[in-house]
Amino acid sequence: MNGVNYSVLMSVYHKENPNYLRESILSILQQSVLPNEIIMVKDGELTIELEKVLDEFGEIEIFKTITLKHNVGLGIALSIGLKECKNELIARMDTDDISDHNRCEKQLKKFVENRNLSVVGTAVAEFIDIPSNIVAYKEVKIDNKEIKDQMKFRNPINHPSVMFRKADVLKAGGYKDWWLNEDYYLWIRMMQQGFIFQNINEPLVKMRITNETYTRRSGVKYFITQKRLFNYMLKNDLINIFEYLYNNVLRLVTRILIPNKIVKILYLKFLRSKGVNHD
Numbered sequence: 001m002n003g004v005n006y007s008v009l010m011s012v013y014h015k016e017n018p019n020y021l022r023e024s025i026l027s028i029l030q031q032s033v034l035p036n037e038i039i040m041v042k043d044g045e046l047t048i049e050l051e052k053v054l055d056e057f058g059e060i061e062i063f064k065t066i067t068l069k070h071n072v073g074l075g076i077a078l079s080i081g082l083k084e085c086k087n088e089l090i091a092r093m094d095t096d097d098i099s100d101h102n103r104c105e106k107q108l109k110k111f112v113e114n115r116n117l118s119v120v121g122t123a124v125a126e127f128i129d130i131p132s133n134i135v136a137y138k139e140v141k142i143d144n145k146e147i148k149d150q151m152k153f154r155n156p157i158n159h160p161s162v163m164f165r166k167a168d169v170l171k172a173g174g175y176k177d178w179w180l181n182e183d184y185y186l187w188i189r190m191m192q193q194g195f196i197f198q199n200i201n202e203p204l205v206k207m208r209i210t211n212e213t214y215t216r217r218s219g220v221k222y223f224i225t226q227k228r229l230f231n232y233m234l235k236n237d238l239i240n241i242f243e244y245l246y247n248n249v250l251r252l253v254t255r256i257l258i259p260n261k262i263v264k265i266l267y268l269k270f271l272r273s274k275g276v277n278h279d
Contacts, residue, residue, distance in 0.1 A: 004033070004108050006163070007085040011041040011077040012095045018049040020096035020208060025057055027098045028091075033105040035091065038063045041081040044071030075182035079175040085166060094160040096208045097124075098131055103204035107163040110198060118168040118195035119187070122161040125203035128210065135209070140199035147197040151187060152239045153247060157197065159183035161205040168195050179225045188233060223255040 008028050012021060028038060040054065042065055057063045066081055082090065089111060091104050107120045126136045141147050141156055150156040162183075169175075172189040175182050187197070227248055234244045 004089070004112065005036045005087045006089040006091055006104065006108065007037040007039060007087040008035045008091045008093050008104075009039050009041075009078060009081050009085060010093050010095055011043050011074055011081060012046065012050060012054075013043040013071055013077075014046050014050065016050060016095050018047070018053045021050060022053050022056070023098055024093060024095050025053075025063075027101075028093055028104075029057075029060070030101055031099065031104045032102045033108060034062075035087075035104070036062055037086055039081045039085055040065045041077045042067045043073070043077040044068055073177055073179070075175045075177040078182065082166065082169065082174055088166050089163060090166050090169075091163040092159060092161075094207075097160045098206040098208075100204045100206070103161070104163065106200055106202070106204060110200070111163070111165075114196075114198070116196050117165075117198055118190060119157060119162060119164045119197045120200065121157040121159075121163075121197075122200045122204040123202055124158045124161055124205045124207040126207050126209045128208075131206050134206070137203055138207070140201050142199050142201055144196050144198060147199060148191055151191055152233070152243055155181075155184040155187065157183065157187055157199065158205065158207070160207060168193075178229075180222060181225055181229055185229060185232075188229070188238065192236065192238070220256060223251050226251055226255075 010024070025038070025040075028035065038060075040063065042054070046054075054065060064084075066084060068077065068080065072080075078092075089108065091107065093099060103122065107122070110120045111117055121140060123140050124138045125134045126138060127134045138158060140158065141150050147156045159182075168190065169186065172186065172193050172195070174186070176185055178185040191197075230239065230244050230247045233239045234241065239247070
């Protein structure tokens with residue numbers, strides 16, 4: 001895949017961990033096929049420690065930063081960064097996750113093999129504290145039809161793992177401000193445009209999680225933000241009334257009525273696989 005240029009799009013804000021940020025950037029700089037551009041959006045004022053980490057990479061020609069005066073949230077920050085990316089293919093990367101060394105090479109290969117592809121995601125391995133402490137795998141549907149069928153009920157693409165075509169994302173309206181669901185809303189709009197999705201069911205990204213991972217996606221606020229998505233899908237005939245009711249009742253139970261400790265157990269038991277050999 002040498003000779004195929006791509007950008008990496010990242011966003012960082014003041015609450016993030018400097019050590020995690022460093023590990024994340026290094027994992028991109030150690031890819032088997034290197035990007036020729038890394039766009040880092042500084043979403044508002046950062047801590048001194050985070051700025052020091054960014055300074056470590058400041059002399060690298062491909063590493064570019066965009067500074068926003070105020071924190072605008074992930075959706076808007078990514079929208080701004082997306083427009084500054086010079087390449088057609090863009091890989092997303094979160095600032096606390098770690099990409100396997102051949103992640104981007106495998107995704108680039110998919111785009112070369114199929115010029116009609118718009119989005120390629122991967123499975124992820126979820127870990128706590130250190131990358132070797134993998135607690136679960138978040139597997140994915142592979143082909144376009146399966147992905148779009150699943151999209152009616154849940155987000156079928158792992159956002160920190162995704163690579164996409166810039167022009168297609170922009171044609172669908174790009175990233176929008178939609179709390180904790182910026183990516184899901186984007187995929188829904190891309191589905192409406194008829195764009196083609198694919199996943200690689202290999203854990204090519206190690207995703208850092210904590211106990212807060214389970215609790216921050218619970219509560220009334222998170223239920224409402226997802227209900228708005230299902231309202232949009234129903235209004236645009238992407239789901240029927242029965243699918244709409246199923247989605248909302250399920251989330252009413254899991255996001256509000258069930259205690260967080262039970263949610264964590266359900267999350268690991270039914271939405272993740274454990275102990276699977278993905279070597």
